[in-house]
Amino acid sequence: MTIEIHQLRYAVATADAKSFSRAAGALNVKQITLSRRVQQLENRLGVKLFERSTRGAEITENGRPFIEQARRIITDVDNLRTTASNVSCGLQGRIAVGYCSPLMAGNLRLAISDYLTKFEDVQFDGVEAGLERLFHGLHSHTLDVAVAPIGHREDGISSRRIWSERLFAVLPNDHALAEREQIYWQDLRREVFVVPASGLGPIFGNLIAARLTEQGKRPNIILQDTSLESVLSMVAAKRHISIATEASQGIAWTDLRFVEIHDLTGPARLEYSLYWRADNDNPALQRFFNLIEERYPG
Structure with missing residues (x-):
């Protein structure tokens, strides 16, 4: 066979x-x-x-x-190919970093840019995926480290808080709330939200539900099986609004307005952690940890 x-x-x-x-x-x-x-x-x-x-x-x-066995076989084959390619290109080492947030701007983009600049001899593979796939990648050794929102615990996986990003309501330019400098969660209770079905979308959906569910009535949240960029383009059509972190403002959205969301304690934020297997001894991963420690000391 x-x-x-x-x-x-x-x-x-x-x-x-x-x-x-x-x-x-x-x-x-x-x-x-x-x-x-x-x-x-x-x-x-x-x-x-x-x-x-x-x-x-x-x-x-x-x-x-x-x-599961097929996934391990594919990983082994890909690692062999990467090793051969690295040798032919003079590269030393490889690191695979997973993330579920956009790389338009923000801390993650800066960290990756620093790593690529400082360690030119290391093959850097980025993987953008949802949380389930990221943690599966850690367990199956296809990923060395993942950057994801805090609060996830799995056996064999270590974590360290690294940074946080402010949360914004994404509104059409002519929305009634668009001219405000800041808004509160309750200002959004009558809105219809659209978020991606993957990446940070489910996390945004849970966050909106946690903040705006009252007396058993849940907010109206639509999951779209598309990218965050496409979701934000839908907002410009003026039927829905969305939620995004400050990293999503890395490009110009001429038809949209990003308004900072506040809660009672100040600006609403999404906290991030690094996640990795405790038994991962990849030297390229240790270099990544050292860089993160320099930029974002714990």
């Missing part, structure tokens, strides 16, 4: 995306090609990997251990 590496990639991508169409989009292949290769893989294994429905593709219990 021959199993090809691209079949493993298709299966793992489908498990991560929980959808054949989204997995195909992420890998830039036709959906019919991806779904056919996964079906062929299932036939060769004699195991049903996914439950298919109109909502997407959910991994089966029998498929879960296979997907």
